[in-house]
Amino acid sequence: MARARMCPAWNGVRMKRIVIATLFGLVAGGLCATGAFLGHMLTFSVITLVFILLNRAVMGFVIGASGLKLHWVWNGVVLGIVVGSIFSYFMFLTNGPGPLPVVNFFVNGLFGLMIEFFTTVVFKQPAVPARR
Secondary structure, eight states: OHHHHHOTTOSHHHHHHHHHHHHHHHHHHHHHHHHHHHTTSSOOOHHHHHHHHHHHHHHHHHHHHOOOOSOHHHHHHHHHHHHHHHHHHHHHHHHOSSHHHHHHHHHHHHHHHHHHHIIIIISOOOOOOOOO
């Protein structure tokens, strides 16, 4: 019980939400990588694959741990865009300026929405607002 008082996120409900969202972040990473490699938007390399999976897993973790007082839809979209902007910047650096990094910037919001939908609606793990 002492551990719960030291870290407000250390309770069963919050941790279950974080784990589910992180797992769906990995699923989103698998979908994203498959689309990027099969669509010839990125050339396959192990480093690129790991970066995509890691970026989406971090996106899921942030969405799961979020204590923002937003509706679940906006929570997913906003945090998806914020965390995913790192991936958009990576695409800008590897592919140069063009429509792909801009499109990816907004697709990040869709991946965030997907992660939040499965976490909140399907698995019924609503966000717990941060305490003051």
